[in-house]
Amino acid sequence: HVQLVESGGGSVQAGVSLRLSCSASGLPSSRYCVGWYRQFPGKEREAVAAIDSRGQLTYAESVKGRFTVSEDSAKSTLYLQMENLQPEDTAMYYCATDPLASYVGTGGHCYWSRTGTLYWGQGTQVTVS
Numbered sequence: 001h002v003q004l005v006e007s008g009g010g011s012v013q014a015g016v017s018l019r020l021s022c023s024a025s026g027l028p029s030s031r032y033c034v035g036w037y038r039q040f041p042g043k044e045r046e047a048v049a050a051i052d053s054r055g056q057l058t059y060a061e062s063v064k065g066r067f068t069v070s071e072d073s074a075k076s077t078l079y080l081q082m083e084n085l086q087p088e089d090t091a092m093y094y095c096a097t098d099p100l101a102s103y104v105g106t107g108g109h110c111y112w113s114r115t116g117t118l119y120w121g122q123g124t125q126v127t128v129s
Contacts (some may be wrong), residue, residue, distance in 0.1 A: 001025075002024075002025070002026035002097060002117075002119040003024070003025045004022055004024050004034075004095050004096070004097065004119055005022070005122070006093060006094060006095055006121040006122065006123055006124040007020070007021045008021045009126045010126065010127070011127040011128075011129070012127070012128055013129060017081065017082060017083045017085065018081075018082050018085060018126060019080070020036070020079065020093055020124055021077055021078070021079055022078040022079070022080075022095035023077050024076050024095070026099070028053075028099060031052075031102040032052065032053045033050055033052040033053070033097065033102055033110035034071075034096070034110070035050035035097070035108065035109060036049045036050065036069060036096075036108070037095070038093045038094070039091055039094070039123075040090070046108075047107060048060050048063055048067060048080065048108050049080060050069065051069045051070070051078060052103050052110065054103075058104040058105060058106055058108055058109065059107075060108035063082075063108070066084050068083075069081075080093070085126070085128045087128045087129060088128075089128050090127050090128050090129075091126060093124050093125075093126055094120050094121055094123045095120075096118055096119060096120045098113055098116040098117060098119070101113055
């Protein structure tokens with residue numbers, strides 16, 4: 001049973017950094033892909049960054065150079081380090097995975113399978129003023 005729990009959001013001033021965490025359980029240990037997404041009010045979720053079990057990374061153009069995705073396999077936790085936050089980064093941030101997905105794609109996406117189930121965490125709010 002896959003479970004994702006995000007944490008680390010908050011209200012910050014522009015220019016500061018935040019690190020979001022995604023605690024993951026139930027993922028295959030040898031192959032996985034986990035993505036970070038964000039959702040602006042009234043908009044659809046958009047991909048931010050993703051990491052797979054090979055350590056491959058991908059980022060959306062809008063966050064390249066400011067956001068870094070990483071993982072601590074021993075803790076089954078993934079991170080999104082966000083630098084120089086701006087008001088336009090204000091959003092709800094989610095992590096997501098499909099147990100059948102194994103590889104990152106481009107633009108911050110994982111290659112989701114056609115037959116698997118996409119699991120989401122509950123999200124963590126980031127507000128930048």
